[in-house]
Amino acid sequence: VHGYSNTGARMGLFLSGACSIGPGTVVGHKLVETIRSYFDMQKDNENAQYVKKAQKYYQSISQRALKANLVIDIFAFVLDQFGLFEMRQLAEKTGGYTLLGESFSSGVFKESFSKLFEKDTNGDMRLGFSGRLNMLCSKELLISGAIGPCTSLKTGSQISETAIAEGGTSAWYLGGLDRCSTVAVFFEVAKEMNKHQSAYIQFLTQYRHSSGKARLRVTTVVRRYADPQNPLDLAPGFDQEAAAVLLARLGAYKAENEDPVEVLRWVDRSLIRFTSRFAEYRRDDVNSFRLAKEFNLYPQFMYHLRRSHFIQTFGCSPDEAAFYRTTLVRENCTNSLVMIQPALLEYNFESPQPIPMQLEDSAMKQNVILLLDSYFHVVIWY
Secondary structure: OHHHOOOOOEEEEEEOOOOOOOOOOOOOOOOOOOOOOHHHHHHOOHHHOOHHHHHHHHHHHHHHHHHOOOEEEEEEEOOOOOOHHHHHHHHHOOOOOEEEEOOOOOHHHHHHHHHOOOEOOOOOEOOEEEEEEEEEEOOOEEEEEEEOOOEEOOOOOOEEEEEEEEOOOOEEEEEEEOOOOOOEEEEEEOOOOOOOOEEEEEEEEEEEEOOOOEEEEEEEEEEEOOOOOOHHHHHHHOOHHHHHHHHHHHHHHHHHHOOHHHHHHHHHHHHHHHHHHHOEEEOOEEEEEEOOOOOOOHHHHHHHHHOOOOOOOOOOOHHHHHHHHHHHOOOOHHHHHHHHOOEEEEEOOOOOOOEEEOOOHHHOOOOOEEEEEOOOOEEEEO
């Protein structure tokens, strides 16, 4: 790790099975032993004996990589679990990629791996190294934390006492960057503001370009405060898609540390508070429920989020859940929405353009072809 310190290098970890020897062991080498499941970890039985020790070991490796400004990518093509649940921090904390599949000879691996080395018109790789994000904001805002491929640097000012994920700081180490890398930053409004005042937020993103040059991008955002006495004053500036992705990231983070059932209840309570504040309805009259167009898609995003493996672990292995959650917290808003609510497109002979459809069985009709894109899988029905 220290041989290429501070040079902006990437390290590839290629796996075709679980580690069964050494401090990173996730399962014993005896065939009678099986790799841990969520049930094993909940009961803390013999199959889960390696989990905590392995997580501690891989966390120490990620910290060494952070200090050396290295990025670690994980490429695992195996038919069973291999230990991503324990080693996910290697890629997540350094800004690396995580790619899973069944075989290294598949087109998924070959195309994805070659895309890593794509170059721009100047002949430089489309990657950044040694990324760092600093935040500056108005004095009435406090920074709670960030969720994404980042690590708290435990420094700065205007820090909220309520920490969220990578909190207790106004600066984060990002490691590797690409054009789709995103970080969700959460704020706390320290005091009530009126609609005639504005909030100022500045993002200072610093990284080393693949050409070797250091670059600094400064992005300044100004947003007017909404009238606290008029909830609908928030509507013109409300981005329901971004809000759904933010809540999904927060829910995925909570699911790592809390019982998934409690997280589902938290999502339900959040949606109830949302609709009671912004919806128009008459008590005991279901048909009277109305949401403005700026809010009407948000409930269906929450419906699909509740059923996803970002929160629920039923029928899902620890490695699968870790992969889904790791991918969610690093991708941009458009890709994240496809993960939350898969896109269903209809193709027919009468229209040259695909037609977006609702995720309902009524979409399965004769003389049509349906394409379902869930980001992780593509399914074609005809």
